[in-house]
Amino acid sequence: MAARALQLWQENEQRWNLKLFFPTGVLWMAGKDDSYERAAMPLMKEARVSFEKLSAAECAKRWPQIEFEDVSWSIYEPDAGYLVARRGCEAVFNAFLKEGGEYRQAEATPGPIAANRMEGISLAPREILNADSYVFACGPWLGKVFPFLRPIITPTRQEVFFFGTAAGDLRFTEARLPVWIDNGKHVFYGIPGNQWRGFKIADDTRGNVIDPSTMERQTSAEGLAAARAYLRRRFPALADAPLVESRVCQYENSTDQNFILDHHPETKNVWVVGGGSGHGFKHGPALGEIVSDAVLGLKAPPKELGLGRLRECTC
Ligand SMILES: Cc1cc2nc3c(=O)[nH]c(=O)nc-3n(C[C@H](O)[C@H](O)[C@H](O)COP(=O)(O)OP(=O)(O)OC[C@H]3O[C@@H](n4cnc5c(N)ncnc54)[C@H](O)[C@@H]3O)c2cc1C
Numbered sequence: 356m357a358a359r360a361l362q363l364w365q366e367n368e369q370r371w372n373l374k375l376f377f378p379t380g381v382l383w384m385a386g387k388d389d390s391y392e393r394a395a396m397p398l399m400k401e402a403r404v405s406f407e408k409l410s411a412a413e414c415a416k417r418w419p420q421i422e423f424e425d426v427s428w429s430i431y432e433p434d435a436g437y438l439v440a441r442r443g444c445e446a447v448f449n450a451f452l453k454e455g456g457e458y459r460q461a462e463a464t465p466g467p468i469a470a471n472r473m474e475g476i477s478l479a480p481r482e483i484l485n486a487d488s489y490v491f492a493c494g495p496w497l498g499k500v501f502p503f504l505r506p507i508i509t510p511t512r513q514e515v516f517f518f519g520t521a522a523g524d525l526r527f528t529e530a531r532l533p534v535w536i537d538n539g540k541h542v543f544y545g546i547p548g549n550q551w552r553g554f555k556i557a558d559d560t561r562g563n564v565i566d567p568s569t570m571e572r573q574t575s576a577e578g579l580a581a582a583r584a585y586l587r588r589r590f591p592a593l594a595d596a597p598l599v600e601s602r603v604c605q606y607e608n609s610t611d612q613n614f615i616l617d618h619h620p621e622t623k624n625v626w627v628v629g630g631g632s633g634h635g636f637k638h639g640p641a642l643g644e645i646v647s648d649a650v651l652g653l654k655a656p657p658k659e660l661g662l663g664r665l666r667e668c669t670c
Pocket residue numbers: 461462463464492493494495496497500515557602603604605606607628629630631632633634635636
């Protein structure tokens with residue numbers, strides 16, 4: 356699915372004459388437990404994704420600006436990279452309008468279900484919208500819209516930091532460094548200098564469970580201290596780099612971290628899509644094909660995306 360999504364992102368770049376994907380390469384650093392990386396390699400081979408398996412010593416030679424202590428080995432994907440999310444969403448929005456789509460901003464509430472069908476949804480303040488099918492892709496709000504999803508989609512609070520690198524120092528820009536994820540003791544990931552915003556790093560550990568409508572968007576002193584401690588260890592030259600920007604976001608992972616695409620348990624004309632957080636965005640074009648085939652009744656979605664796999668689900 357990732358390979359298909361990348362192909363579609365690149366086709367869309369051509370179609371819209373817009374740069375969305377930056378092929379910086381991606382480095383996966385394995386920790387003591389390397390089961391994730393070991394499981395990934397056969398799948399990458401099968402999908403013909405090019406990669407190199409590198410020892411920690413080889414990594415240290417190639418990227419001397421990283422301290423590879425505690426890293427057992429790494430996977431390097433030369434053709435992978437990062438996407439610019441805001442520009443990508445805006446491009447999809449504009450393409451949707453250009454193709455005749457209508458965009459409305461309103462709070463939607465699911466309507467009553469009778470005889471296995473939802474007949475209309477209500478839009479605040481007072482409007483009923485009728486359609487053949489309804490797709491709810493409400494991200495971290497899915498559990499608020501459909502309480503039966505609360506046990507399986509958990510919105511958590513996550514902090515993201517951007518640090519300034521020294522003028523003229525290219526070691527921490529995408530000219531010299533790939534996107535990286537460290538699957539060791541503390542799972543951090545980062546993008547070197549995307550869109551000149553500084554060196555992005557974020558802790559992937561799941562934060563507190565929150566309400567995405569009311570969550571405080573100010574980063575915490577503890578979060579910043581943890582990010583700095585990590586920088587000091589893994590990127591020692593950035594130990595005292597100034598913080599230039601910070602963001603608070605929410606993950607909306609399902610309990611097994613995989614995507615959800617299924618119809619509402621009581622009706623076949625309502626679909627729920629989500630559970631994938633930022634991975635959902637990256638896989639968006641490929642997932643979108645599967646969603647449209649499912650909603651139009653052309654092809655049933657893969658069982659692995661169904662709600663039935665999630666035992667905690669109360670549906
Ligand atoms: C700054 C930032 C950095 C991030 N970084 C990462 C990252 O590094 N890794 C990662 O995994 N994730 C990251 N995320 C989170 C990731 O972007 C989201 O989890 C992902 O976009 C969810 O996609 P989605 O389309 O399912 O939902 P969303 O993009 O959240 O869209 C859901 C939409 O539904 C709307 N909605 C909700 N309820 C209703 C309703 N009742 N009626 C009508 N509309 C409704 C919302 O207003 C929203 O527009 C980041 C987010 C931000 C903001």
